[in-house]
Amino acid sequence: MTPKASKLQSTSDQPEQGRVPLRLIYAPAADESAAWEYGQYVLGETRFEPAPTAIYEKEFNHPLVCVPTQQLLGPPVKEYWLSPTPVEYRRQADIRFGHNEQVLFGYTQFSLPASGASLEKQIRRRYDTMLKLLRSQGYAHLMRVWNYLPRIGDEIEGMECYRRFCRARHEAFERLYEDLIPNLPATSVLGTSGTDLQMVFLAGRTSPHHYENPRQVSAYHYPQKYGPKSPLFARATSVRWSCEETLFISGTASIVGHESRHRQDAGAQAEEILRNIEALIAHVAASIRTASPGLGGIGHLRVYLRNSSDLGTVRQIVEGRLSAPTQVAYLQAGICRRELLVEMEALLSLKNPPN
Ligand code: 3EB
Numbered sequence: 338m339t340p341k342a343s344k345l346q347s348t349s350d351q352p353e354q355g356r357v358p359l360r361l362i363y364a365p366a367a368d369e370s371a372a373w374e375y376g377q378y379v380l381g382e383t384r385f386e387p388a389p390t391a392i393y394e395k396e397f398n399h400p401l402v403c404v405p406t407q408q409l410l411g412p413p414v415k416e417y418w419l420s421p422t423p424v425e426y427r428r429q430a431d432i433r434f435g436h437n438e439q440v441l442f443g444y445t446q447f448s449l450p451a452s453g454a455s456l457e458k459q460i461r462r463r464y465d466t467m468l469k470l471l472r473s474q475g476y477a478h479l480m481r482v483w484n485y486l487p488r489i490g491d492e493i494e495g496m497e498c499y500r501r502f503c504r505a506r507h508e509a510f511e512r513l514y515e516d517l518i519p520n521l522p523a524t525s526v527l528g529t530s531g532t533d534l535q536m537v538f539l540a541g542r543t544s545p546h547h548y549e550n551p552r553q554v555s556a557y558h559y560p561q562k563y564g565p566k567s568p569l570f571a572r573a574t575s576v577r578w579s580c581e582e583t584l585f586i587s588g589t590a591s592i593v594g595h596e597s598r599h600r601q602d603a604g605a606q607a608e609e610i611l612r613n614i615e616a617l618i619a620h621v622a623a624s625i626r627t628a629s630p631g632l633g634g635i636g637h638l639r640v641y642l643r644n645s646s647d648l649g650t651v652r653q654i655v656e657g658r659l660s661a662p663t664q665v666a667y668l669q670a671g672i673c674r675r676e677l678l679v680e681m682e683a684l685l686s687l688k689n690p691p692n
Pocket of ligand 1: 526556568587592
């Protein structure tokens with residue numbers, strides 16, 4: 338047996354009680370054997386490269402997201418969300434998904450329409466379809482959403498694409514949820530160089546906990562100057578399993594209150610972002626009465642840079658504040674406000690507090 342398969346085996350040998358229903362692995366992008374070894378234990382996969390070869394699509398059943406973006410440092414990685422039990426795969430209404438007993442990984446994409454009105458209509462429709470599908474499948478609770486949005490900063494008929502996205506998402510959520518705020522999940526919205534809007538989501542059967550950042554105004558309460566309808570997302574979402582808690586930290590920018598800080602200074606923005614994330618982790622840990630692991634507790638970190646030339650500066654700051662076991666991916670991406678150059682998102686495991 339290969340080392341990877343045996344590792345997986347020992348995970349599945351654990352009693353049901355002690356298993357986490359989803360865990361993230363970074364694997365070398367060049368290593369196609371990983372997909373074979375993880376086989377039907379893959380809930381979903383994300384790569385940071387343009388569309389796959391046709392062969393790849395035929396060989397694997399799991400949802401494969403190919404984000405047309407550039408990884409800026411180190412050997413290219415791909416992300417696998419792994420399940421401790423075999424995954425069931427389906428495709429319905431343009432949404433591909435893989436699920437086990439507790440969680441669902443879904444993926445949908447569509448070509449971004451050129452006109453403002455049809456762009457918003459398509460986004461509303463896709464969110465509507467996605468939320469209805471989750472309900473009908475019994476995974477009604479969104480835990481994490483990634484939106485990859487081409488032309489994020491472009492004006493389309495006088496309004497920024499990101500603002501149109503926010504309005505369309507807002508209208509879709511408003512229609513489907515009676516009580517909005519308790520249902521908003523951790524989210525990221527990044528610009529890509531592609532032509533398709535890509536939406537990736539993790540959902541579960543039970544209601545997760547959502548958190549706001551004590552240093553920031555909740556995005557859903559942003560004033561109108563940032564767009565006609567506020568961005569609907571939580572700063573973080575955590576899901577409690579029997580043995581531990583999974584904490585998803587949303588895309589986090591150099592925003593304090595609701596204002597951007599350190600315009601056009603990537604290094605200072607990176608430092609502000611790390612203060613934001615640190616404060617958020619401490620806030621969540623205090624809420625669940627466990628000791629804060631701090632930034633050192635981050636398992637996986639994605640660092641998005643508008644300009645690849647800022648890599649050296651930002652990397653030095655990140656490496657100075659994080660501990661060695663954190664897996665970091667530096668990616669080139671568009672960011673929602675013009676003056677923002679950096680954004681980061683994180684994934685952590687938190688120990689459940691002693692009873
Ligand atoms: C911000 O805090 C930065 O619209 O879903 C980060 C994460 C941002 C998610 C979203 C936007 C979103 O406003 C931008």
